[in-house]
Structures are given as structure tokens and as C-alpha cells.
Amino acid sequence: MVEVTATLGIFFFAALLEIGGGYLVWKWLKDHKTKIFGLVGALILFSYGIVMTLQPENFGKVYATYGGIFVVASIIWGYWVDKKKPDRFEIIGSAVVLIGVAVMFYFPR
């Protein structure tokens, strides 16, 4: 259980870094903010790659599972930033995605 909490924490932290870093690069190029935004964004994206290496599994499994976390993060992002309330099928689909990656990452072998 401790391991589940720790690995989930790492996954969500990684998602925060990826989306945050990407957002800063976006601000730099699309909203013409200073280069500092791009630079800090690049460093945060790099740290996303570093945080992912903390997971106690092989590369493909870690990244595939992270993809599922990313799906849920996109839906939450749409809710917070675009103010688009997830509909029933987005919630059901997200739950199915989470079940799938949980089977992959957490099913005891």
C-alpha cells in the first residue's frame, strides 16, 4: 500500500511537471513572454524526465502507466482551465483507463 501511494504520488508529480513545463514553453512562444519562461519550462520538462526514473519498474511500463495518468490529467485540466465540466462518458472512460493502467502497473506477478 505504501508503494502504491508513493508511485501514484510520483506519477501525479510528473504530470504536474510535464503540464507546467509545457505551459511555460507555450507562454514563451505563443504569448510572447520573455525567454526566461522558455528556459524555466525546459528545465521543468527535463526534471519531469528525471522524476520518472524514480519509479521502481521497467521503462515501457512506467511510461505506459503514466499515459493513463495523463488522460485523467487532461480531463481535469479541461475542467479547471477551460471550465468544461466532464460529461458522463469522459468520467466512465477515465475510470476504465485507470483500471487498465492499474492492471498493468499494480497487478501482482
Next chain:
Amino acid sequence: MYNSLSYKKNLVLMNNAQKIMSSVVLFFLAGLCEIGGGYLVWLWLREDFSWMLGAVGGFVLFLYGIVPTFQKTYFHRVYAAYGGVFIVMSVFWGWLIDGVHPDSYDIIGTIIAVIGVLIIFYYPRKGEKVWSR
């Protein structure tokens, strides 16, 4: 053969097909940069390769941050679909490039996750705008 109405309709269809194609290519490119960059950082820290690979990986991750700025969709559901593509690409990357064979739970889990993404993306809804500009 064509009257002007169906000609216009075809133009719109072609325009949409073009947008979808360029969007798919960009997502594929983003996935390649994200997974490839992450893999180089992984080789540096987990497999004791030179720090230079880590540095190149960091740069490729930065490129990954640039790719979505060319994306013409702002729709979060499309990003959810990208997550599905990302899951499948990661499994193949681990298998073909990292040489770790996925076991049956990996494969079952991937299939379930993709079904979830298909529910999010393809369940028909009315009157939604997907593209900006």
C-alpha cells in the same frame, strides 16, 4: 458532375481531413520526443550511461514542449486521446527498443486503457467545436 454545393462540402471535408492529419502527425511527433527524451534521461540515470545522453534527453524533452504550439486543437479530449496513443507507443518502445517483453497483464491492461480512451473520444456528442482558427 459536381454542383457548387457538393463542391463546397467537399472542400470543407478536405479541410477537416487535413486538420486531422496534421494533428495526428503532431501528436505522434510529440509522443516520439516525449518518450525518446525520457528514455535518454532514463539511460543516464538508471542504466549508468554518460550524462551526455541525459543532456540530449533534456533537450529532446524541451522540443516536446515546442511541438504542441503548432497544434491547432485546444480541445482537452484530443489530449486525452494523445494519452491513449502514448500508452501504446510506450509499450512498443519498452518492447522493441528497451527489449523488455510485455507480459499478459501488460497487454490486457493496455487493451482496457485503450477501450477507456475510445469511450472518451468516440462516444458521440452533439454540437461541439474541436478546432480553433
